[in-house]
Amino acid sequence: MMDYQIVCNKVCELARQTGAFIKESQQKSAIDIEIKGDNDFVTQVDKAAEQKIVNGLKELIPESGFIAEEGTSDIKGEVFDWIIDPIDGTTNFIHGLAPYAISIALQEKGELVLGVIYEMGLAECFYAYKGSPAYLNGHEICVSDTKNIKNSLIATGFPYSNYDRLDGFMNSIRYFMEHSRGLRRLGSAATDLAYVACGRFDSFYEYNLKPWDVAAGVFIIKQAGGAVCDFNGGDNFLFGQEIIATNKATFNEFKGIINDIMN
Ligand code: 2AM
Numbered sequence: 001m002m003d004y005q006i007v008c009n010k011v012c013e014l015a016r017q018t019g020a021f022i023k024e025s026q027q028k029s030a031i032d033i034e035i036k037g038d039n040d041f042v043t044q045v046d047k048a049a050e051q052k053i054v055n056g057l058k059e060l061i062p063e064s065g066f067i068a069e070e071g072t073s074d075i076k077g078e079v080f081d082w083i084i085d086p087i088d089g090t091t092n093f094i095h096g097l098a099p100y101a102i103s104i105a106l107q108e109k110g111e112l113v114l115g116v117i118y119e120m121g122l123a124e125c126f127y128a129y130k131g132s133p134a135y136l137n138g139h140e141i142c143v144s145d146t147k148n149i150k151n152s153l154i155a156t157g158f159p160y161s162n163y164d165r166l167d168g169f170m171n172s173i174r175y176f177m178e179h180s181r182g183l184r185r186l187g188s189a190a191t192d193l194a195y196v197a198c199g200r201f202d203s204f205y206e207y208n209l210k211p212w213d214v215a216a217g218v219f220i221i222k223q224a225g226g227a228v229c230d231f232n233g234g235d236n237f238l239f240g241q242e243i244i245a246t247n248k249a250t251f252n253e254f255k256g257i258i259n260d261i262m263n
């Protein structure tokens with residue numbers, strides 16, 4: 001049987017080391033930007049960081065598979081699969097703006113069992129493993145106890161493609177401007193999710209996200225007492241490219257609003 005705690009500690013260590021490498025590379029600013037498509041930048045640092053993470057994780061569980069943003073290795077494992085994003089918030093990173101984060105999750109036979117998000121701007125490591133509470137730099141964290149949307153601080157991300165849903169999205173912005181404490185757009189979905197887990201945000205929603213943007217975050221939020229679903233209230237949030245994540249108390253209200261406005 002795997003000792004999830006030991007594996008989680010090692011993943012946190014790997015994330016911190018890789019984070020240090022990413023920050024050093026930025027300071028040297030020898031960043032070679034390559035344009036992957038519309039609005040889509042990927043740096044050499046991104047690829048090198050992913051390779052470091054993949055190598056470290058292969059050492060930890062040699063037979064594991066990978067689902068990774070930069071595609072360094074995408075072989076499916078028999079039992080274990082890592083879902084990783086070496087730099088979530090790449091545009092922030094390119095502009096020298098926090099937050100940007102490393103996101104690493106582990107699935108065992110399709111079930112999430114571990115999540116680590118290392119946000120490099122503030123050097124904050126959020127993590128949880130199967131059976132554990134959620135932690136931030138060694139301290140236990142939990143979701144907020146805000147009771148309604150009126151008093152909620154809400155996070156989202158702007159769509160970068162698939163603009164046919166833009167009308168619904170713009171309506172949701174208008175709704176939350178009028179009916180919540182405020183709306184934030186930080187530019188790193190992994191960080192948004194980590195901030196829901198520790199109660200800085202009460203809720204988060206975004207569409208078009210990929211598994212590596214959200215996998216670690218959804219696991220950490222659940223261990224922190226929060227709730228996650230897709231825009232229909234279902235559980236297709238990992239591969240379904242739509243996610244709602246909230247504290248427990250506002251889950252039903254938030255889900256109802258998104259369901260009404262976005263579908
Ligand atoms: P990224 O920085 O790893 O690309 C912000 O809304 C979220 O959307 C981030 O998590 C960001 O992840 C993702 N994102 C933004 N632009 C993207 C793009 N062009 N392709 C894929 N993901 C993108």
Ligand code: CA
Pocket residue numbers: 069085087088089212213
């Ligand atoms: Ca990402």
